[in-house]
Amino acid sequence: MSSSNTRARAPGDANLVAGGEASVRADDPDRDVVGLIHAGEPGDALRLIMQRHGTAVYRYCREQLRDIALANDVHQQIFLQIYRALTSFAGRSKLRTWVFAIARHRVHDAVKSRKRAQAHLEDDEDADTPDPTPEPGDRIDDERLKQALIACVGELDDVMRSVILLRYQQGFTFEEMAEICNEKPGTLQARVTRALPLLRRCIEARTGGKVWTP
Amino acid sequence: MDTLNSPTSRLENALAQLGAEHAPPAGWQDRVLAVLRTERAVRSAPASLRSILPWPRAKLAVFDALLMAAAVACIALGFAHRDAPRPARPLELAIASERAGPAMRGSSAQIGDIAHATARGGADYRAVWVYRRDRLVAACPGAPGCHDAGDAMTAEVALHAPGRYVFLALTSASPLPPPGGSYDRDAAAALAAGATVRSETLVVE
Numbered sequence: 081m082s083s084s085n086t087r088a089r090a091p092g093d094a095n096l097v098a099g100g101e102a103s104v105r106a107d108d109p110d111r112d113v114v115g116l117i118h119a120g121e122p123g124d125a126l127r128l129i130m131q132r133h134g135t136a137v138y139r140y141c142r143e144q145l146r147d148i149a150l151a152n153d154v155h156q157q158i159f160l161q162i163y164r165a166l167t168s169f170a171g172r173s174k175l176r177t178w179v180f181a182i183a184r185h186r187v188h189d190a191v192k193s194r195k196r197a198q199a200h201l202e203d204d205e206d207a208d209t210p211d212p213t214p215e216p217g218d219r220i221d222d223e224r225l226k227q228a229l230i231a232c233v234g235e236l237d238d239v240m241r242s243v244i245l246l247r248y249q250q251g252f253t254f255e256e257m258a259e260i261c262n263e264k265p266g267t268l269q270a271r272v273t274r275a276l277p278l279l280r281r282c283i284e285a286r287t288g289g290k291v292w293t294p
Numbered sequence: 295m296d297t298l299n300s301p302t303s304r305l306e307n308a309l310a311q312l313g314a315e316h317a318p319p320a321g322w323q324d325r326v327l328a329v330l331r332t333e334r335a336v337r338s339a340p341a342s343l344r345s346i347l348p349w350p351r352a353k354l355a356v357f358d359a360l361l362m363a364a365a366v367a368c369i370a371l372g373f374a375h376r377d378a379p380r381p382a383r384p385l386e387l388a389i390a391s392e393r394a395g396p397a398m399r400g401s402s403a404q405i406g407d408i409a410h411a412t413a414r415g416g417a418d419y420r421a422v423w424v425y426r427r428d429r430l431v432a433a434c435p436g437a438p439g440c441h442d443a444g445d446a447m448t449a450e451v452a453l454h455a456p457g458r459y460v461f462l463a464l465t466s467a468s469p470l471p472p473p474g475g476s477y478d479r480d481a482a483a484a485l486a487a488g489a490t491v492r493s494e495t496l497v498v499e
Contacts, residue, residue: 130323139313149481149493159326229308248309
């Protein structure tokens with residue numbers, strides 16, 4: 081258990097409410113939404129949160145869960161939980177960071193509940209038909225890179241996939257990710273550093289091409 | 295230092311675009327708000343009535359008695375008119391696999407078992423679709439082994455082959471699009487039409 085000052089507090093933690101420590105960060109782009117929360121306007125706050133962050137959260141769910149129906153269900157559950165936890169948001173982190181902390185928890189809960197089935201899926205199905213292999217040495221075009229990347233990200237373990245999506249798909253800093261994941265920034269950075277070469281090798285193995293121009 | 299064409303930069307740029315084509319299903323915000331409104335109404339209806347009525351206690355007691363009588367009448371009418379449009383209740387999906395012994399809940403089964411996928415709740419239109427390796431194997435209503443008991447719809451599927459079976463429960467206030475045979479496309483079409491979907495997975499070994 082980390083005792084660092086950057087340790088994230090889980091959404092809904094009662095300690096955030098006790099003592100009336102509601103605040104808003106000056107660098108939070110969602111300051112207006114935080115104001116609505118503190119003014120006791122949760123409905124309006126939720127509407128703005130859904131408008132501003134609904135699509136980004138959905139993209140994260142889709143790529144992390146890789147199941148349309150499950151992603152849609154979890155996506156909806158995330159915003160229901162956000163609404164129920166609004167009164168516990170104290171403003172110490174940016175609102176978007178807090179939203180994705182909730183999203184990450186719900187997504188990982190969904191992953192755990194189907195983990196056994198997922199293990200059998202990897203053995204049982206070969207849903208990805210490999211792309212035609214280009215001449216060795218050819219640079220992979222963007223479309224083929226994208227298709228191979230989708231498959232290779234799917235082959236990462238859930239924890240590594242999550243940090244890759246938070247870092248690159250969602251653009252969080254390692255400090256923000258530390259709040260979302262309740263881990264140290266250095267740990268997350270190391271995980272990303274290990275993941276990138278894995279992805280590159282996977283892409284090149286799938287396509288026979290090279291990610292960069294020689 | 296990374297250049298635009300360095301492997302890391304290309305990879306990072308591609309990762310930044312991952313899933314950029316995905317968008318939440320139409321109407322999802324309205325569905326979230328509808329769920330919250332329903333929850334609020336269930337929790338607060340009795341208190342809200344009291345708070346808006348500036349009546350003396352005696353009249354409130356009479357009003358409560360009338361309200362109870364009205365509620366009983368509504369329940370009686372509800373049983374008498376079972377074909378009337380159902381108020382939306384949360385959709386639930388439960389899966390049980392039946393062997394020679396009693397039915398057992400779980401996420402795995404054996405060849406020869408019979409899976410019972412039961413959907414409860416939901417709106418006027420409801421369906422249960424079953425896929426094996428993402429291909430449709432059964433669709434209720436309509437297929438043999440479908441049972442519709444009003445509040446619950448059950449699909450019975452014999453698990454003759456190994457693989458991953460996905461069970462979808464769907465509901466909507468309007469007619470559901472018929473399944474075309476592919477899990478991804480069917481789920482996407484149903485969600486695009488505004489249906490609520492629940493899914494469960496069963497692995498047959």
